[in-house]
Amino acid sequence: MIDPLRLNQGNQRLAGWLETAAALAKGFAARAAQHDHDRSFPLENFAELHAAGFHLLSIPTEYGGWGATLHEAVQVVEQLAQGDGPTALVYDMHVHVLGALAESRPWPEEHFAAVCAELVERGGWINSCATEPELGSPSRGGLPKTRAVWDGDGWRITGQKSFTSGSPILTHMLIPAVIEDGTAGTVGVFLVRADRPGLRIEDTWDVMGMRTTASNDLLLENVPVAHADLVLRRVPDAPDPGRFSGGAWFGLTVSGVYLGIAEAARDEAIRFAQERRPTALNGQAIATLPPIQQLTGALEAELLTARALLYAVTSGWTEQPAQRPSLSPYVGLCKAIATSHAVKAADLALRVVGGQSMSRALPLERLFRDVRAGLFHPPTEEFAYTNLGKTLLEV
Structure with a gap:
């Protein structure tokens, strides 16, 4: 079946990345059910991603990376998610953090160059660990409870972060913390390496969907950090230099992840409909039934409209x-549409298959659980629609 959204694809490097991603996704899919059952982190998937060089995707070319654009990165994570959504989501954390930094360059350039060099030369994975149990999502505002204190030689960080996706493989973490230097409300972003003393992971991730992302709690107990690793300092009411890029790279790439999961559900539903031949149909597949055809067409409509946007x-x-500042409200709209349409498409896939879709013998029940997690990433639907409405109404 053709993909009408890629008919005019003239980007040869992207075509090569997508071909490799599709091959990797097949291996991910073969292991996904067992990892989901065991709630185990798919270490082998990340070894394969690293061996294929995919950790370089959004690192700038001048620092040894592949320099993927946002448009390219979205399609790569979408393809990987067709094999395993949790793997693609953890991978996307690395991709969107580096892509946003490469685009906006909010850090001193020598610090960004240094971390890129580490990731290129030694390998590794990075994530932003901003959410806290009491703070909730940082997208809603508020100050972190995590604190950074200067001890004369460097910083000491104490606090707790939640939703630390990819915790078993992270080598670098971005930790927002309130700087206790007498200036109220100043937040620093610290680059913390995973081997620092006082840093530990607590296995807290036991959930319905996305069970294998190992999005555990991160505990920091007087963790020593060098002065140079304070990579960004935000004072109250000052503009955030990475605001637009950070929101776009997160919201749009995560949209690709959840659409990829729903596309996997579509493919499974089609396979089942073509192969299922109940005796009542005298050897004909259920794909010949108009209700199945209608459900399948409606499913694809959900995906195509979201992907087109x-x-x-x-x-x-x-x-x-x-035009990026003006496009910002549409970033939230994309995320809201992508995740809600992905959930609807996965639901329609279950309806195509019927009662057997609930069996663990098929991947659909797992895909349905995984895809629902997309609804809870920021921005939520109500926030995205309100923000777009305020923009249109100029209020």
Whole structure:
């Protein structure tokens, strides 16, 4: 079946990345059910991603990476998610953090160059660990409870972070903490390496969907950090230099992840409909039934409309940098549409298959659980629609 959104794809490097991603996804899919059952982290998937060089995807070319644009990165994570959503989501944390930093360059350049060099030369994975049990999502505002204190030689960080996706493999973490230096409300972002003393992971991730992301709690107990690893300092009411890029790279790439999961559900539903031949149909597949055809068409409509919007906004973001502030409300819309349509598409896939979709013998029940997690990433649907409405109403 053709993909109407990629008919004019002239990007040869992206085509090569997608071909490799599709091959990797097949291996991920073969292991996904067992990892989900065991609640085990898919270490082998990340070894394969690293061996294929995919840790370099959004690192700038001048620092030894592949320099993927946002438009390209969205399609790569979408392809990987068709094999295993949790793997793609953890991978995306690394991709969107580095992509946003490469685009906005909010750090001193020598610090960004240094961390890129570490990741290129030694390998490794990075994530931003901002959410806290009491703070909730940092997208809602508020100050972290995590604190950083200067001890004369460096910083000491104490606090707790939640949703630390990919915790078994992270080598670098970005930790927001309130700086206790007498200036109220100043938040620093610290680059913390995973081998620092006082840093530990607590196995708290036991959930319905995305069971294998190992999004555990991160505990920091007087963790020593060098002065140079304070990579960003935000004072109250000052503009955030990485705001637009950070929101876009997160919201749009995570949209690709959840659409990829729903596409896997679509493919499984189609396979089942073509192969299922109940005796009542005298050897004909259920794919010949008009109700099955209608459900399948409705499923694809959900995916195509969401993907069309996503690709349009990521293409505009990539090709028209001056328009990025104006595109910001549409980033939230993309995320809301992508995740809600992905959930609807997965639900329709279950309806195509019927009662057997609930069996663990098929991947659909796992895909349905995984895809629902997309609804809870920021921005939520109500926030995205309100923000777009305020923009249109100029209020």
